[in-house]
Amino acid sequence: MAKILRIDMGNQTVQWQDVEQKYHQLGGRGLTSRIVSDEVDPQCHPLGPNNKIVIAPGLVSGTSAASSGRISVGGKSPLTGGIKESNAGTNWAQIAGRLRIKAIIIEGMPQDDTWWGIHISNEDVTFFNADEYAGKGLYDAYPKLFEKYGSKTALMGIGISGEQKMSMAGICFSDKENRPSRFAARGGLGAVLGSKHLKFIVVDGQGAPGVEIADEALFKQGRKKLTDALMNHDVTKPGGGLNSYGTAVLVNILNEVGGLPTRNFREGRFKGAGKISGEAMSELCKKRGGVGKMGHGCHNGCVIQCSNVIPDKDGNELVSVIEYETTWALGANCGIDDLDAIGTMTRMCNDMGIDTIEAGGMLGVAMEAGLIEFGDSKGAIKLLEEIGKNTPLGKILGNGTEATAKMYGVVRCPTVKGQSLPAYEPRVIKGIGMTYAVNPMGGDHTAGYTIASEILGAGGKTDPFDRDKAELVRNFIYTTAFIDTSGHCLFIAFAILDIPTGFEGFVEECNGLLGTQWTADDVGRIGKEVIDREIAFNRAAGLGVADDRLPEFMKYEKVAPHEGLWDITDETLDSVLA
Amino acid sequence: MKNIMIVFVKLFAGLKDLYPALAIGDAMAVDIPEKATVEQLARQMKIPSFKLVFVNGITQNSDTILSDKDEIAFVPPVGGG
Numbered sequence: 001m002a003k004i005l006r007i008d009m010g011n012q013t014v015q016w017q018d019v020e021q022k023y024h025q026l027g028g029r030g031l032t033s034r035i036v037s038d039e040v041d042p043q044c045h046p047l048g049p050n051n052k053i054v055i056a057p058g059l060v061s062g063t064s065a066a067s068s069g070r071i072s073v074g075g076k077s078p079l080t081g082g083i084k085e086s087n088a089g090t091n092w093a094q095i096a097g098r099l100r101i102k103a104i105i106i107e108g109m110p111q112d113d114t115w116w117g118i119h120i121s122n123e124d125v126t127f128f129n130a131d132e133y134a135g136k137g138l139y140d141a142y143p144k145l146f147e148k149y150g151s152k153t154a155l156m157g158i159g160i161s162g163e164q165k166m167s168m169a170g171i172c173f174s175d176k177e178n179r180p181s182r183f184a185a186r187g188g189l190g191a192v193l194g195s196k197h198l199k200f201i202v203v204d205g206q207g208a209p210g211v212e213i214a215d216e217a218l219f220k221q222g223r224k225k226l227t228d229a230l231m232n233h234d235v236t237k238p239g240g241g242l243n244s245y246g247t248a249v250l251v252n253i254l255n256e257v258g259g260l261p262t263r264n265f266r267e268g269r270f271k272g273a274g275k276i277s278g279e280a281m282s283e284l285c286k287k288r289g290g291v292g293k294m295g296h297g298c299h300n301g302c303v304i305q306c307s308n309v310i311p312d313k314d315g316n317e318l319v320s321v322i323e324y325e326t327t328w329a330l331g332a333n334c335g336i337d338d339l340d341a342i343g344t345m346t347r348m349c350n351d352m353g354i355d356t357i358e359a360g361g362m363l364g365v366a367m368e369a370g371l372i373e374f375g376d377s378k379g380a381i382k383l384l385e386e387i388g389k390n391t392p393l394g395k396i397l398g399n400g401t402e403a404t405a406k407m408y409g410v411v412r413c414p415t416v417k418g419q420s421l422p423a424y425e426p427r428v429i430k431g432i433g434m435t436y437a438v439n440p441m442g443g444d445h446t447a448g449y450t451i452a453s454e455i456l457g458a459g460g461k462t463d464p465f466d467r468d469k470a471e472l473v474r475n476f477i478y479t480t481a482f483i484d485t486s487g488h489c490l491f492i493a494f495a496i497l498d499i500p501t502g503f504e505g506f507v508e509e510c511n512g513l514l515g516t517q518w519t520a521d522d523v524g525r526i527g528k529e530v531i532d533r534e535i536a537f538n539r540a541a542g543l544g545v546a547d548d549r550l551p552e553f554m555k556y557e558k559v560a561p562h563e564g565l566w567d568i569t570d571e572t573l574d575s576v577l578a
Numbered sequence: 579m580k581n582i583m584i585v586f587v588k589l590f591a592g593l594k595d596l597y598p599a600l601a602i603g604d605a606m607a608v609d610i611p612e613k614a615t616v617e618q619l620a621r622q623m624k625i626p627s628f629k630l631v632f633v634n635g636i637t638q639n640s641d642t643i644l645s646d647k648d649e650i651a652f653v654p655p656v657g658g659g
C-alpha cells in the first residue's frame with residue numbers, strides 16, 4: 001500500500017502514515033491541493049511555521065503510462081497569498097510513485113540555521129547536512145549530489161533564491177540526464193522550502209516495489225489507446241510539432257496573431273520574434289551541432305519529448321531547456337532577440353532556482369522603470385546577477401514582477417494575484433485572459449490552456465476575439481485539474497481533445513489503476529472538486545473576486561496591431577467558476 | 579498586369595523547409611491572380627497541407643479570398659505551452 005511520508009523539519013523526524021480513505025483516489029494536484037486545504041491554515045504566513053509543502057506524484061506516475069512523470073508541489077504561495085500547485089516533469093515523480101509514496105508532507109522549521117537534505121530509499125529515510133551546498137549554484141550542487149548518491153537517483157532542490165526566501169524561487173527537479181532543469185517553478189514554493197531550511201530531497205528507486213495497479217488488463221488497454229493517440233496526433237507524434245520545434249514553435253504564431261506580449265505588454269508583435277522561435281532553436285542545433293538537440297524528453301517514458309538542449313557557439317551545452325514561455329519572457333517581453341543571451345539567462349535562472357516567467361516579467365518591469373533599456377541583454381544579465389549576490393536591489397528584483405513594480409512606481413504591471421502573466425496577450429485572446437483572471441493560481445496559462453482551441457484549433461477552433469467563452473474556459477480549467485491529478489503531462493490534451501479513443505484510454509488507465517468506474521463526466525466532476533477546494537482556500541486566505549481581475553491598464557491601453565482592449569465584464573468573469 | 583496582385587507569405591514550422599532560402603519569420607512576396615483564394619495560393623506555392631492560415635493576423639480558411647498586399651501565414655499542426 002502506498003503511504004504518506006510526513007517530515008517534521010522542526011526536529012528532523014519522519015513518519016510513514018496510512019493513506020486516509022478520502023485521499024485514495026487522488027494524486028498529483030488533486031492530492032496536494034486537498035492536503036493543503038485540510039492541513040494548512042489559509043491565513044498563515046507563507047514563510048512561517050504553519051505553512052507546509054506537499055509533494056505528490058500523479059495517479060499513474062511511476063507506471064508505464066506514456067508521458068506521465070509529473071510531480072505536483074503544493075502549499076500556500078508567498079507570491080499570490082493563495083493556494084499554489086506547481087508541477088514538473090521528472091524521473092523524480094516516477095521514482096516516488098514506484099516507492100509507493102502517495103505524498104510527502106513537509107512541516108515545521110528548524111530552530112537553527114543548518115541546511116538539510118533528505119535521502120529517501122526503499123530502506124529508509126535519512127537526513128544529511130547540506131551546508132556545503134548553501135550559497136552555491138545548482139549546476140555546482142547537482143553533479144556532486146549525483147556522484148554521492150548514484151546516477152540512478154533523482155533530485156529535488158532549491159537554489160540561492162529559495163534560500164533567500166524570494167518570491168520567484170521555484171523548486172528544481174533533475175531531468176533524465178540529471179541536469180537541474182525541470183521546475184515546479186511558479187508561485188515561490190522554493191521560498192517556502194527555504195523557510196524550512198530544506199535544500200534537497202534525493203529519491204532512490206533501487207528495489208522499489210512499483211505502483212500498485214488494481215486491474216492490470218484495463219490499465220494496459222487504456223495505456224495502449226492513449227499511447228496510440230499520442231503517437232498519431234500531428235502535434236504529439238514523433239517528428240510532430242512539439243517534438244521537432246519544442247513549445248517555442250508558438251513564438252511565430254503568437255506573433256502573427258498579434259498576441260505575443262512585447263516590451264512589458266506594450267505591443268502584441270515583436271520584430272525579433274523569428275530569431276527567438278522554436279524554428280530558430282532547431283536551426284541553431286543543426287548549424288552548431290555538438291550536443292544541441294530538439295526532441296529531448298524531460299523524463300524517461302515521455303513519447304512527446306518537447307524539450308531541447310541548446311548548444312553554445314562551440315557546440316557545448318548552453319542550457320536545457322528553453323521553453324516557449326522562457327524565450328518569450330526573457331526575449332520578446334524584454335525586447336531581446338538574441339538566443340544566446342536568452343540561453344545564458346535561462347541557465348542563470350536554473351542555477352539560482354528561479355521561475356523564468358517571473359524573472360522575465362520582473363525584467364520587463366525593471367526596463368519599464370528605466371533601470372535598463374528594453375533590449376539591453378547585458379543589462380538584464382547584470383540585474384539577474386544582483387539576485388545571485390543578494391544585494392538590496394537583488395532582493396527587490398528577486399521578489400518578482402509586482403514587488404519590483406511597487407518599488408519603482410510602475411503602473412503597467414502585468415500580474416494577476418501578484419503572479420506574472422505568461423506569454424499570451426489577453427486583450428487579443430480573450431479566453432486565456434479569463435483563465436488568467438479566475439483560476440485559483442494567479443497569472444497562469446497552464447491552469448486552462450484555451451490557446452489550444454483559440455489559436456491552435458485543437459478540439460475545435462474558436463475565435464480568439466470572441467468574448468462568450470465562460471463555458472470554454474470552465475471546461476479547460478476543470479479538465480486540466482484532472483489531468484494534473486492523473487500525473488500526465490498537460491500536452492496529452494492535444495491528442496485527447498481530438499482523438500476520442502485517446503480520451504477513452506486516458507480514463508481507462510485511471511480506472512485500471514484505481515479500480516474505479518469513472519466516465520468522461522467524472523473527469524469534469526473531479527476537476528471541479530479540485531478547483532472548488534482551491535478557491536475556498538483562497539477566499540479563506542482573503543483573496544476575493546476583486547482579485548480575479550486582470551491589471552487595470554489592460555482596460556484602457558490598446559495593444560497593437562489589433563488595438564485590443566480588455567473588455568470582459570466582471571459578471572462574465574464571476575460566472576466562469578461560480 | 580492588371581490581373582496580378584502581390585501578397586506576402588510566411589511559412590512556419592516544417593512548412594518553411596519548402597523554401598529553404600526564406601529566413602525564419604520573414605515574408606516572401608508572391609504574385610497571384612486577383613481574387614485568388616487561400617487554397618489557390620497554397621496550390622501555387624506547392625504547400626501540401628496546412629492546419630491554420632492567418633490573413634493579416636486573423637484566422638481564415640481555404641476559401642478566403644485574398645486582396646492585394648495581404649499578409650498570409652501558413653501553419654502546420656503544432657502545439658505548445
Ligand code: SF4
Binds near residue numbers: 089297491
Ligand atoms: S511533453 Fe515535454 S514537458 Fe511534457 S513530459 Fe514530455 S518532455 Fe516533459
